[in-house]
Amino acid sequence: xxxxxxxxxxxxxxxxxxxxxxxxxxxxxxxxxxxxxxxxxxxxxxxxxxxxxxxxxxxxxxxxxxxxxxxxxxxxxxxxxxxxxxxxxxxxxxxxxxxxxxxxxxx
Amino acid sequence: xxxxxxxxxxxxxxxxxxxxxxxxxxxxxxxxxxxxxxxxxxxxxxxxxxxxxxxxxxxxxxxxxxxxxxxxxxxxxxxxxxxx
Numbered sequence: 001x002x003x004x005x006x007x008x009x010x011x012x013x014x015x016x017x018x019x020x021x022x023x024x025x026x027x028x029x030x031x032x033x034x035x036x037x038x039x040x041x042x043x044x045x046x047x048x049x050x051x052x053x054x055x056x057x058x059x060x061x062x063x064x065x066x067x068x069x070x071x072x073x074x075x076x077x078x079x080x081x082x083x084x085x086x087x088x089x090x091x092x093x094x095x096x097x098x099x100x101x102x103x104x105x106x107x
Numbered sequence: 108x109x110x111x112x113x114x115x116x117x118x119x120x121x122x123x124x125x126x127x128x129x130x131x132x133x134x135x136x137x138x139x140x141x142x143x144x145x146x147x148x149x150x151x152x153x154x155x156x157x158x159x160x161x162x163x164x165x166x167x168x169x170x171x172x173x174x175x176x177x178x179x180x181x182x183x184x185x186x187x188x189x190x191x
Contacts, residue, residue, distance in 0.1 A: 008110045012114070014150070015114040018118055018147055019117070022124050022125065022143065025124070025125065025128055025143050026127065030136075031133070031135040031136045031138075034139040034140070035142075037143070038142045038143040039142075041143050041147065045146075045150055046146075046149070049150055049154060050153075052157075056157070063156075066162070066165035066166075067153060067157070067165070070149065070153055070172050073173055074146060077172060077173070077175055077176035080180075081176055081179045081180065085135075085138060085179065085183055087183075088135070088138075088187055091187060092186070092187075
């Protein structure tokens with residue numbers, strides 16, 4: 001009984017985390033701000049869902065190990081993708097990656 | 108109906124706001140929304156695989172989690188060249 005409750009809480013938390021990131025992408029006004037939410041969506045949500053699968057099926061099981069693999073792939077993959085996308089956004093907005101004189105003064 | 112299938116249904120419905128951003132916003136914002144949509148789809152497939160209690164279904168989200176990286180990097184490479 002307790003285990004089912006833990007699973008329900010973890011799955012609900014994972015889905016809620018994804019919904020918050022979804023609302024963030026919808027509400028933000030610029031691509032770089034949206035990118036923060038899209039990157040966050042691949043960390044907390046999948047980790048909570050993978051934890052729920054491990055609680056239900058056991059860590060050393062086919063489902064448990066597969067769900068951990070998915071969570072790790074999403075976390076590291078989205079970090080690489082967010083970095084590449086941020087560079088693209090910067091490149092297209094400033095026609096280059098170097099900092100502008102105004103930014104150098106502020107730094 | 109169990110908590111897994113309910114969660115998957117909610118996440119599939121959450122694809123709609125991503126579609127709105129994809130269709131209405133500039134191309135860079137659309138790319139970010141595509142990234143989020145793929146992540147949501149991957150987690151939804153993970154929930155469905157566990158909800159139907161079939162371990163063989165886990166292969167689909169694993170492949171999608173990997174292809175998400177490849178697909179977006181191809182878009183980034185494409186958009187960096189073109190002045191769209």
